[in-house]
Amino acid sequence: MATRGQRTNRRADALSKQRIVDTAVEILDTEGESALTFRVLAARLETGSGAIYWHVADKGELLAAAADDVIARVLAVPVGDAEPAAAIRAVALGIFDAIDARPWVGTQLGQAPGQLAVLRIYERIGGRLEGLGVPEKALFFAASALVNYILGVAGQNAANARLAVPGGDRSAFLAAVAARWTEQDPADYPFAHRVAAQLADHDDREQFLAGIDLVLAGITTLG
Amino acid sequence: MATRGQRTNRRADALSKQRIVDTAVEILDTEGESALTFRVLAARLETGSGAIYWHVADKGELLAAAADDVIARVLAVPVGDAEPAAAIRAVALGIFDAIDARPWVGTQLGQAPGQLAVLRIYERIGGRLEGLGVPEKALFFAASALVNYILGVAGQNAANARLAVPGGDRSAFLAAVAARWTEQDPADYPFAHRVAAQLADHDDREQFLAGIDLVLAGITTLG
DNA sequence: ACCTGAACACCGTTCAAGT
């Protein structure tokens, strides 16, 4: 993200969890998930790889902290006093955009549930549900439907990003996926053939929002 | 001629992709995701680790094939001529149960979109949407809302299974998650505090189905 | 208390060599 200037040979400050996480995010953002190893992280921090373990339990905690950092920042922007449905859409869209920009966050969210980041998302989404007329008893499962949908899209998008060629354009990628759908036997996969064109054409962000709206429409039904 | 003939345990049959995948599934099921390595797989198959690469491109393909095998089997059971909503619920529940029994399938589905298994799910779900009165133009995104929700739950459940202690009971695990929610500041996380009890009490399967019903209710809105 | 970096116990994958 933020381009850093020339790096002196001396560490600016002592090692800390925050500095480690910041550097990890930087590597993740610029070089991708597979580039983050304790060796390159240590080199970038000008320390030994073992030093990192003084501040962070293991790689899982590091990844969780990195994802949480990003999500916390995204959710920090105030939604104002928009009406509940609009606020939920805005929050969801913010998460989508963050994941779209950083696929590694999607990977992380898709597979770490106890995580603080997921709790943050539940809080921001769930907090608006009452305003939507959701009865007290249904609050948790209504929130869970929205959150699981968001996390599902997050995981799929991250995987897509991992699959796509770094430079390649998106419509070519979608065309390739659509082609795999249509190369199946139409007798076994009639639906796949029927919607392949829609798959090839669709806009991810728009489709994501449409899904949110669908769940919201269902939730309104609960009132 | 060096008498090297003490191959007492002669293999029952030649190596094949199917036999490799079957053995991988066996290891995944009994020993878990982390136990599947090319070394133990080769040992179990009484061959060299390099031999596997003659039949399978890499570990990613192996995992994808294993997950696809399971999903194909799950989707093979006929739903009969139930009405569309009931059929979709049945299909979704079948997938949920399969993932609950084999968390590694959830991990795999949550992060491999181009996969045949995901296409199969789209087909089975999507094929019933028309009967629900979904207009042609909305078929793909309606299916995608359902599938992404399912895959989101799949990923979270798999991650939960990875986190939980193998022998530990489920209510203790949920209580621990709920405790992490309530240990946050109530001023920052009012929703978390409010629904922590629901989180601790809920039944995963029931909650999953409730989410499906919510999306279905939203989809009915499109008619 | 915090850091160093070699060492340990693994991985997935390749490939010359065999049949």
Place this chain on the structure above:
DNA sequence: ACCTGAACACCGTTCAAGT
């Protein structure tokens, strides 16, 4: 064509030793 298994190029993590 198919299989073998040693070798390669990595990993995350530990830990005795330093400051």
